Amino acid sequence: MRSPSINRQTIVCCAAAIVVKTTAATAFIPPTTITKHTNVQFVTFSSKTNREFEHPQDVFDLNIIQPDDVSSFASSLPSTSFVDIETDYDQILSSDDASTTITDSSELIDDEDQDRILTEREDRLFLTTNVKKIETCILIGVEDLSSLRRNKKEARKSNIDLASYNLDFSLEESMIEMRELIKTAGLDLRGEITQRLQEINPKTYIGTGKVIEAQTLLNEMNAKLEKEGQPPCCTVVFDAELTPGQQKALENAFNKKVIENDFLGSKQGDVINVVDRTALILDIFAQHAKTREGKLQVDLALHEYRKPRLTRMWTHLERQSGAGGVGLRGPGETQLEVDKRILRDRIIVLKEKINEVQKQRDLHRRSRKKKGLPVLALVGYTNAGKSTLLNSLTKAGILAENILFATLDPTTRRVKLPGYKTHPEVLLTDTVGFIQKLPTQLVAAFRATLEEVREADVLIHMIDISNPTWKKQEQSVNEVLEEIDAGDKPIVRVYNKIDLLDKADAESIKLEAALAEDFSVGVSSLTGEGLADFVAVVENALSGLLVRVELELPYSCGNEINLIHEVGAIDVIDYRENGTYVLGKVPRSLAMKLDQYSVANNDGQEDTSESNGKEDEIDWAALAKGRH
């Protein structure tokens, strides 16, 4: 089986090569990745022009990560070797297949021969015969009734109503979501089969009868497509996470006819691929990743996914291979072992690169922390409206689309909250959306991105209240937050898209949210309805983050007093003989900075840490009370 995402990577690699081959430059964009690939130099370019890297003063754009090595390489290049790269690259981006493979000269081997061997190996790992075809597919949905039985039992045991206990998606709900995923991935869905299973069949996931039913559907459909002169349906998408063994067994079953025909001399190329839910989501991520960081993370997740599936892909090629560069393979190594090694090595390199990116992110975060501005992270189910809210508040121009996983790379903006006393400015980070059963490879690979969530002071959980499954979506998001250790952060629940409800329902959501003990609010990010309430609720949530201070600042500390006004709240200010007396609340980071001016310290008493700590505790306790 070959993942459909690979087609796109390959196409763009070729496109990038064509860009480099042209001459007479008019514009230059720093290349983000450079690698030697056979006789062609591969250079991929950032999608942003140099102009776009300049930011308005009150806006931070922290999602652009430029590798240090790139600028030195760029300066060594003759500018005339690039022609109108902006236009060429725009063309590449405007094509459907805009993702690029992230490679770097350091991760490929210098020697040309070795490079050729690697290229050949990777082509076989990544290439499919379906390049440029619009893929048609059928969808197989399965409900595992054993899990429902377990939930029922647990609900009875805990004396809880099953509806509020069983937050698994039903078969129908899951199928609706799968259709959206399939559409987002660019596949053309032609048929569906569903099955409710008492127990999962360990060999083929679905029952044997259903495998035959799927085969029949494929045969009928392909006969029809052939009559119409259209390419056959070659993809079967499963709404389940399949083991490599199940995937192999299913592909064997579906391709039986093709293999038999092969022996009779029929043409190859119509091999049926089985794609599980994880592969489909990975493919969407691969298509949507735009920054270097995003692409590295997706690449890592893809490689982790492929690792255990390699056997299945290449058993037909398994043989002893002799030729090869020194260090590339040992004598007697099988083709499969070589391919496995390539994948393993690549995973190590990708992890190292992601670590570097993570270090850069840490630096950014530390410098942001020094400013003392609170950080809010927008989290939520995919398509809930996170980017739309950030755009409404900042006019950030982030892609907000009615597709799943439109945002992959975190973007942080400085946001002024109008009429907001304690924190007139905050940093708001838009992050990748979650989904039920988020593939574990993705959670692991997106560690650097998800760190932004873990490090935030307050989470803004966007919930699409117009979606009938919003409760289940909310639960799935909470599960991922737990998984990444961000479950205990203060949360503001934002019930979004109230404009899609009828008026009475919208009003009751707003009222319920206003009366709720936790921080919640009903809004429409699109129309702006309820955004003033949103600001007020965020203010309440953030007030719990301030610590009380009592200071006496020398008159030379005008800047510090301005800062307290800006990021804190002053209850008493008095201009005294020795300086300005301030009683108020400030963010913890600022309190630490101002500790030398603390009245308690100056009076020679025990330091304020105890009282600060106490205040802090009280604030957190109040915050916690508000939440539960």
Ligand SMILES: Nc1nc2c(ncn2[C@@H]2O[C@H](COP(=O)(O)OP(=O)(O)OP(=O)(O)O)[C@@H](O)[C@H]2O)c(=O)[nH]1
């Ligand atoms: N009617 C309505 N549509 C909204 C609202 N907020 C967002 N949308 C639409 O919902 C779709 C998804 O919005 P996004 O902002 O991209 O959602 P997201 O949560 O950032 O999605 P991902 O980046 O995929 O996780 C877009 O078509 C938006 O126009 C709202 O309040 N009302």
Ligand SMILES: [Mg+2]
């Ligand atoms: Mg988004």
